[in-house]
Amino acid sequence: MNENTVDVRFDVVSELVRERRTNMIVDRDREVPESVIRELCELAIWAPNHKRTWPWRFAVFTGAGRERLGATCADDLIAGGSADEGKIAKVRGKYLRVPVVVVIGSAPDEHPTFHDENRDAVAAGIQNMLLGATAIGLASFWSTAPVADGVATLNLCGFEDGTRIIGMVYLGWPTGDAFPGQRPELEAKFVRD
Numbered sequence: 001m002n003e004n005t006v007d008v009r010f011d012v013v014s015e016l017v018r019e020r021r022t023n024m025i026v027d028r029d030r031e032v033p034e035s036v037i038r039e040l041c042e043l044a045i046w047a048p049n050h051k052r053t054w055p056w057r058f059a060v061f062t063g064a065g066r067e068r069l070g071a072t073c074a075d076d077l078i079a080g081g082s083a084d085e086g087k088i089a090k091v092r093g094k095y096l097r098v099p100v101v102v103v104i105g106s107a108p109d110e111h112p113t114f115h116d117e118n119r120d121a122v123a124a125g126i127q128n129m130l131l132g133a134t135a136i137g138l139a140s141f142w143s144t145a146p147v148a149d150g151v152a153t154l155n156l157c158g159f160e161d162g163t164r165i166i167g168m169v170y171l172g173w174p175t176g177d178a179f180p181g182q183r184p185e186l187e188a189k190f191v192r193d
Contacts (some may be wrong), residue, residue, distance in 0.1 A: 016131055016134060016135055017131065018181065019134060019181075020130055020131060020140075020181070021139075021178035022140070022141050022142070022178060023139035023140065023174055023178035024097055024098060024139065024141050024170060024172075025139065025174060025175055025178065026099070026139045026170075026172025026173055026175060027099075027172060027173045027175050028096070028098065028099060028172065029099070030099060030172070031062070031099055031100075032062075032099055032100045032171050032172065032173070036138070037060055037100060037102065037171070039132065040102075040129045040171075041056075041058045041102070041129065043125075043128040043129055043131075043132040044056055044058075044104070044126060044128050045125060046125075047121050047122075047124035047125035047127070047128050049117075049118075050114070050117045050121070051114055051117070053107065053109060053114060053118055054107075055107040055109075055118035055121055055122055056104065056105075056106075056107075056121070056122055056125050057104065057105035057106070057107060057157070057159050057160075058102060058103070058104055058105075059102070059103040059105075059156070059157035059159070060100065060101075061095065061100070061101045061102075062100050062101075066095040066101055067095070067096065068156065069095050069101060069153075069156065070091055070092040070093055070094060070095045070096070071092055072150075072152045072156045073091050073092075073095075073146045073150065073152075073153050074088045074091045074092045074146075075150075075152045076146065076147040076151065076152050076153050077146050079150070079152070080147055080150070091146050095168075095170075097170065098139075098141075098170040098171060098172040099171070099172050100170070100171040100172065101169070101171075102129070102169045103153075103157050103167075103168050104122060104125070104126055104129075104166055104167045104168075104169065105122070105154070105159045105165050105166065106118045106121075106122040106165075106166050107159075107160065107162075108160070108161075108162030108164070119164065122166045122167075123167070126142055126167045126169060129169060130142060130169070133169075133171060137173070137174070138171050138172065138173060138174070139171070139172050139173065139174040139178070140169060140170065141169070142167050142168075142169055143167065143168045143170065144167070144168070145165035145167075145168055147165075148164050148165045149163075149164050149165070150165075153165065
């Protein structure tokens, strides 16, 4: 590989990373093909994974499944002691804003360090998924689960006991522009000795 090839490849990756936007301005009725969702999940499992524990767990919700997801997440909120009717109502309906919601869980590990590393591998995988979605023109949004270890939600997803939900990724075809990304200057976060 020559230097020009490296420059071009870096430029492509750099542009993709910088143009990725959180965006929920989507066509709620336009389906995202299952083949595309599978490809995005495949990208996720290429994230680094110490000790090869393969911790990624995926559950895909479309159509009426999104309503079941909202009702189940609301049940977990209530089971956890929430009495905030506004928040509960919001959770019940929020997954209907996009055609696809992918719930991504991290499998548990008895070893505390591996358990944490599983979470990190899943988070890195979600970033791969988001970049892949951007590359094919999909809008995406990474959300936190209302209850990361809600029993009813884990059961609905088919995840094993002890799994922790690391993200709920909303996907859809954009109908409008997202806000431009903002980041702090690198110098404020970079230390060199």
